[in-house]
Amino acid sequence: xxxxxxxxxxxxxxxxxxxxxxxxxxxxxxxxxxxxxxxxxxxxxxxxxxxxxxxxxxxxxxxxxxxxxxxxxxxxxxxxxxxxxxxxxxxxxxxxxxxxxxxxxxxxxxxxxxxxxxxxxxxxxxxxxxxxxxxxxxxxxxxxxxxxxxxxxxxxxxxxxxxxxxxxxxxxxxxxxxxxxxxxxxxxxxxxxxxxxxxxxxxxxxxxxxxxxxxxxxxxxxxxxxxxxxxxxxxxxxxxxxxxxxxxxxxxxxxxxxxxxxxxxxxxxxxxxxxxxxxxxxxxxxxxxxxxxxxxxxxxxxxxxxxxxxxxxxxxxxxxxxxxxxxxxxxxxxxxxxxxxx
Amino acid sequence: xxxxxxxxxxxxxxxxxxxxxxxxxxxxxxxxxxxxxxxxxxxxxxxxxxxxxxxxxxxxxxxxxxxxxxxxxxxxxxxxxxxxxxxxxxxxxxxxxxxxxxxxxxxxxxxxxxxxxxxxxxxxxxxxxxxxxxxxxxxxxxxxxxxxxxx
Numbered sequence: 001x002x003x004x005x006x007x008x009x010x011x012x013x014x015x016x017x018x019x020x021x022x023x024x025x026x027x028x029x030x031x032x033x034x035x036x037x038x039x040x041x042x043x044x045x046x047x048x049x050x051x052x053x054x055x056x057x058x059x060x061x062x063x064x065x066x067x068x069x070x071x072x073x074x075x076x077x078x079x080x081x082x083x084x085x086x087x088x089x090x091x092x093x094x095x096x097x098x099x100x101x102x103x104x105x106x107x108x109x110x111x112x113x114x115x116x117x118x119x120x121x122x123x124x125x126x127x128x129x130x131x132x133x134x135x136x137x138x139x140x141x142x143x144x145x146x147x148x149x150x151x152x153x154x155x156x157x158x159x160x161x162x163x164x165x166x167x168x169x170x171x172x173x174x175x176x177x178x179x180x181x182x183x184x185x186x187x188x189x190x191x192x193x194x195x196x197x198x199x200x201x202x203x204x205x206x207x208x209x210x211x212x213x214x215x216x217x218x219x220x221x222x223x224x225x226x227x228x229x230x231x232x233x234x235x236x237x238x239x240x241x242x243x244x245x246x247x248x249x250x251x252x253x254x255x256x257x258x259x260x261x262x263x264x265x266x267x268x269x270x271x272x273x274x275x276x277x278x279x280x281x282x283x284x285x286x287x288x289x290x291x292x293x294x295x296x297x298x299x300x301x302x303x304x305x306x307x308x309x310x311x312x313x314x315x316x317x318x319x320x321x322x323x324x325x326x327x328x329x330x331x332x333x334x335x336x337x338x339x340x341x342x
Numbered sequence: 343x344x345x346x347x348x349x350x351x352x353x354x355x356x357x358x359x360x361x362x363x364x365x366x367x368x369x370x371x372x373x374x375x376x377x378x379x380x381x382x383x384x385x386x387x388x389x390x391x392x393x394x395x396x397x398x399x400x401x402x403x404x405x406x407x408x409x410x411x412x413x414x415x416x417x418x419x420x421x422x423x424x425x426x427x428x429x430x431x432x433x434x435x436x437x438x439x440x441x442x443x444x445x446x447x448x449x450x451x452x453x454x455x456x457x458x459x460x461x462x463x464x465x466x467x468x469x470x471x472x473x474x475x476x477x478x479x480x481x482x483x484x485x486x487x488x489x490x491x492x493x
Contacts, residue, residue, distance in 0.1 A: 029368060029369065029370060030368075030370040031370065032369065032370045032373035032374060033373070180444055180447075181444055181447035181448045181451060182447070183447055183450050183451050183454065183473055184473055184477065186451045186454075187451075187454060187473075190455060190458065311374070312374060312377035312378050312381055313377065315381050316377060316380075316381060319381070319384065319482060320482050323477075323480050323482045324482075326477060326480070327477065330470075330473065330474060330477055333470070334470055334474070337463070337466065337467060337470055340463065341463055341467070
């Protein structure tokens with residue numbers, strides 16, 4: 001029996017017990033991409049051969065960025081049957097006792113996830129999807145953070161400035177996982193600590209990785225917002241800067257996430273959230289997005305080098321997005337230097 | 343030894359993509375092998391210039407550090423620069439050049455920080471020119487402009 005078949009057998013025992021009726025595995029296949037979780041698509045059949053399609057997300061023995069499954073699951077719970085489309089949650093196991101690793105189970109949403117580097121991924125529906133994408137981000141910002149489902153989301157109890165909590169966290173990841181000295185990255189870190197942003201008008205739920213590639217679409221409908229494992233309570237501008245970062249629209253910087261024009265996207269976000277975008281603070285979060293990105297790519301490279309996870313996605317992450325984020329930092333800091341000269 | 347390693351890697355990547363990839367049934371396996379082929383191709387592009395690039399970077403950083411000694415107050419930092427100046431590398435292996443490169447980068451970061459505090463814009467500007475050139479040596483830097491312009 002191969003690894004997937006064995007996983008399927010173990011899973012179906014758990015799932016049958018959970019539902020107190022016998023199920024069998026119709027099919028199981030691993031989904032490529034994302035190094036923090038092993039994600040499987042399963043078709044399961046009950047005794048009447050009625051099919052249910054599931055997503056089974058297991059923690060990797062060595063996860064790229066250490067996040068617990070509860071964070072992602074809590075976010076999904078908070079948005080069940082809401083304006084923010086998410087998969088229907090079924091179960092969470094935070095210990096490795098049942099199936100050898102912590103995991104969550106959800107119903108599969110039918111839609112396509114595109115590559116964040118594909119400029120034409122959403123053609124010809126980029127306009128419609130763009131409106132939904134930025135409106136949904138606004139919905140996340142206005143979500144009541146006192147929702148009991150969000151009680152275990154990181155950052156909820158933190159009373160200090162969100163920028164510092166986030167920057168300290170990602171710099172710590174860089175300090176732990178770097179194998180080499182990167183002067184461009186170090187200059188960006190110094191710049192961020194020296195010139196912090198203004199306090200936000202309110203703290204909100206932050207998705208943590210809101211961008212193209214992390215949502216499902218079907219024709220002109222955005223059917224699911226996924227990958228909430230880095231969710232936390234923080235500054236509303238954090239997701240905005242991350243989603244508009246040039247890395248996610250490298251071939252067309254003015255069309256973030258390859259959807260609609262940046263100006264239009266920001267307008268939709270402002271109307272939905274009723275938050276006025278403070279230009280200098282957004283610029284701070286733009287630079288922060290590069291540092292956070294590099295922390296993730298550095299961490300991926302570390303996992304590859306130390307052999308704990310030699311998935312090629314980790315090598316790809318360290319080489320290609322890592323280079324792109326350094327290029328963006330260079331552009332930002334060179335411009336700042338020129339401004340200071342004049 | 344001929345053919346060169348980069349040529350061998352390039353053909354190997356091509357063969358993986360065209361011959362072996364279509365034989366796999368599972369989409370996960372296909373994507374994973376396809377990624378390896380792409381990364382192998384990327385690696386092959388950089389092998390030839392790797393040592394030369396490191397050597398150039400080391401020279402640029404060392405020259406800049408030497409010039410900046412007059413603007414630095416810290417004796418420890420000056421001592422670190424002088425140690426690098428007098429260091430004779432035992433060979434020109436990539437690993438030797440890279441170790442020296444890392445050492446220079448660390449001092450470069452420290453000196454840049456000093457100059458930022460003293461607002462010495464002239465030397466700072468030079469440092470960013472060096473960093474821009476060093477960034478140009480990275481694996482995919484030469485592809486970034488192509489990615490941008492193909493829109």
